[in-house]
Amino acid sequence: MAEKLEQILINKQFWEVTENKIRCDYFPTLYPRESETREVKELNGLWNFRADMSVNRTQGFDDKWYMSRLEKTGPVIPMPVPSSYNDVTQEKSLRDFTGWVWYDKEFFLPLSWKGQRVVVRVDSARYYAKMWINSVFLVEHEMGHLPFEAEIQDIAKFGSVNYLTVAVDNTLTPTTLPPGEIVYKHGNYPPHFFIQSLNFGFFNYAGIDRQVRLYTTPLVYVSDVRVVTDFTNNGGSDTGTVYWTITTNSEKVKVQVEVVDADSNTVAMGEGIQGQATVSNVKLWWPYSMVKTGAAYMYVLKVTVKDSTSASTDIYRQPFGFRTVNKTNTQLLINNKPFYCHGVAKHEDYDLRGKGLDMVSVAKDFNILKWLGVNCFRTSHYPYAEEIMDQADQQGVVVIDESPAIGLIYEGNYGNKTLTLHLQAMRELVSRDKNRPAVIAWSLANEPNSRLSISGPYFQQVYNLTKALDPSRLVTFASSNSNPLTDHAMNIVDVIMVNIYFGWYQDTGYLQTIPYQVPPTLGGLFKHYNKPVMVSEYGAETLTGLHTSPSFTFSEEYQKDLLIQYHQVYDTLRKEYLAGEMIWNFADFLIDQKTNWAYGCNKGLFTRHRQPKMAAFTVRERYMKMINETQKYQN
Secondary structure (H helix, E strand, C coil): CHHHHHHHHHHHHHHHHHHHHHCCCCCCCCCCCCECCECEEECCEEEEEEECCCCCCCHHHHCCHHHCCHHHCCCCEEEEECCCCCCCCCCHHHHCCCCEEEEEEEEEECHHHCCCEEEEEECCCECEEEEEECCEEEEEEECCCCCEEEECCCCCCCCEEEEEEEEEECCCCCCCCCCEEEEECCCCCCCCCEEEEECCCCCCCCECCCCEEEEEECCCCEEEEEEEEEEEECCCCEEEEEEEEEEECCCCEEEEEEEECCCCCEEEEEECCEEEEEECCCCECCCCCCCCCCCCCCEEEEEEEEECCCCCEEEEEEEECECCEEECCCCEEECCEEECEEEEECCCCECCCECCCCHHHHHHHHHHHHHHCCCEEECCCCCCCHHHHHHHHHHCCEEEEECCCECCCCHHHHCHHHHHHHHHHHHHHHHHHCCCCCEEEEEEEECCCCCCCCHHHHHHHHHHHHHHHCCCCEEEEEECCCCHHHCCCHHHCCCEEEECCECCCECCCCHHHHHHHHHHHHHHHHHHHCCCEEEEECCCCECCCCCCCCCCCECHHHHHHHHHHHHHHHHHHCCCCEEEEEECCCECECCCCCCCCCCCECCCCECCCCCECHHHHHHHHHHHHHHHHHHHHHC
8 A cells, every 4th residue: 555655756756857858848737627715717608819821920929910910910810719710710921821820819807816826728720729818928828729718817907907828839840859851842833832741631720719718716725635545355345435636826724635535425535645545335436338237327426625725625536447457468447347348449539529528519529429339448549638638537438548649750850859749749649548447558659651760769757757757557559560570669658559550551452351460460479478459440441321231441341351250250259369349430520632542541430420320230230249258247
């Protein structure tokens, strides 16, 4: 027990040292939640918007658009937040835009907030963002999909109107994460013509694509909560232990902690910035696929901080679940029981709103996931919105949480600048999602070129940081290299994940080759690394409504037949070492314009509008059968 508490302390010290070394500015760790001492105000809705169409995309900075309301700098249009901006208008120039765009919005700050700490938080702006309030610069942040925030109580006007300005740049270069390149064309091209080349296969949606909020705290406040759990079985019941580390902005505080169950009963108490508490007859967090009743049971760690020198009190409630993650050389274990991932890879991609957060779509997607019998998904290829992660926690769907590191293809993508950014990404991601029971593994990247010798020491550093920040979870990445003799990085990770496309990119149309190719490929990885193997992607492109008999590539029949061939192989391998299978993809999604894609990637089991293709019913039949088998075995 003492080792767990010591582990948390070591992690906190490592976190602080690493933060000072690599990144100096502040990033948020706690999700904005209302309490007796905290208020939250949304700034979502229609904002003023203007794209910088100047040749060098620098007019906004040259003319200091942030010094006044945006509408005074030139023509603006209304733009919804949260949403990607690309598909909102009828203008092709904006849909395909690369460069800086500008937003601003008025808001009122209540007089009742005066004397408190007031923070503005942006959950994601893609890719590079700068923010001002009332013309005063606040903060800048590189990388989409992760939150940033700034305190404004010393700048904002209470009891009056304020305006928030945000500039966002979606330009990608060889050292961004993900990388890309600006390619200028000369000769028979329009003046100043360039192309944003991408190292990945999804549309480069941009803008403020998640929520923007104001929230308050007292001047002495909780700044971070770290929770680690364990349990022991006493024959007929489980006893849970929760270990915590509370971070505050003041050392002169008294910390009280309560463990509260789903019925609002306090079941354990403790004190101190670090400590532990025991819960008898604890209810474990289980994936919904593993138990018939009682899945996804959540507790709350209620933290109360009192300043010893004043009457200031702060209360923050951190949801968590009692569960453990482990592995053997052939299996994943959740709460010491075998867990087989039958899932999908996804994208945040929706009609009109792009990667913008939309709770209707979130709810629909989880209803479909449960209908399919999906018990896990990977957040390909970037961190998903916290509201999506909340649903995974609450509905018992396991998550492999992936960083935005896709497209690390060339040696130039492995320099110190990219490494620094990659370490920052893992620090911010672990900080954000560290208390989520649904998250069982961190995925460092998707399909990096691990054939390059430089990838070995590069990923060793990223792995070491991630594992030091969070030893309680597995660390992996999705590889496209199935040959261990040419790989320099796969040996580093805890679990092998590999993307395979036999019958599609290899031996296209010849489904009879799948039983001869998959076993030696996956078996070779297992024999070489002696670690559990998961298939993180497999599938086939399918045009909705295209039917052929016998099946032919791009038809719905071909997708179904291909999946059946894989499933027959997986049923044998999962008795040996296969720990999971994830279909690419859950739903169709948009890609930049290419001749080898028919308006996006159509490998989805569902259309972009979430209507099922033929293969969806095949997958549902398989996954539901697996759930029934698992629950019968567990019970």
